[in-house]
Amino acid sequence: MYREASDYGSCVRMFCAVGDILAATKIALSSSDPQACFTIARYFEGEGNISDAILYYSKSGRLTHAIRLAKDNNFDQQVMTMSLMSSKQIMIQSAQYFEQKGKYDKCVQLFSRGGNKRRAMDLALSHNLGHLIEDVASGVGDGDDPEVLKSSVSFLMQNQQYEKAIEIMIGLG
Numbered sequence: 001m002y003r004e005a006s007d008y009g010s011c012v013r014m015f016c017a018v019g020d021i022l023a024a025t026k027i028a029l030s031s032s033d034p035q036a037c038f039t040i041a042r043y044f045e046g047e048g049n050i051s052d053a054i055l056y057y058s059k060s061g062r063l064t065h066a067i068r069l070a071k072d073n074n075f076d077q078q079v080m081t082m083s084l085m086s087s088k089q090i091m092i093q094s095a096q097y098f099e100q101k102g103k104y105d106k107c108v109q110l111f112s113r114g115g116n117k118r119r120a121m122d123l124a125l126s127h128n129l130g131h132l133i134e135d136v137a138s139g140v141g142d143g144d145d146p147e148v149l150k151s152s153v154s155f156l157m158q159n160q161q162y163e164k165a166i167e168i169m170i171g172l173g
Helices: 008-017 021-031 034-046 052-058 063-072 074-084 088-100 104-113 119-124 130-138 144-156 164-173
Strands: none
Touching: 008 021, 021 034, 021 052, 034 063, 052 063, 063 074, 063 088, 074 088, 074 104, 088 104, 088 119, 088 130, 088 164, 104 130, 119 130
């Protein structure tokens, strides 16, 4: 009945209730239905199967749930990957998570992509992440904080990376 109505979420819920997880998983995978994937993700989370829960939360489009679970279980690579596919707000939240953990390369990237270029530049400079400064500066455009540009060009000049400094200045006009 549920299958005929294409109510895959209810089908998955039913199979989980009777303990046929293999059938529930097959339906979630074959249908790619967000509700079906979310339902099986909740089941896996309840059972403590964190990796599968994260996978199915991600497939359901519920990245906030997937990232929360990944953070709670220190799956930092998954936090980073999913955060880069998320909204700017989630990127900033994940950047703060990585900053608290002392993983500055990841937090600089997320602060930059999340729109907080000043914080990204401050962290890159204070933690000597020269390889990321160009990335932060190259993303600066009209309307962005001129201090970010000034800091990046200054850093590059001090480190005798004149071509990169000039490229950034030319790119901004």
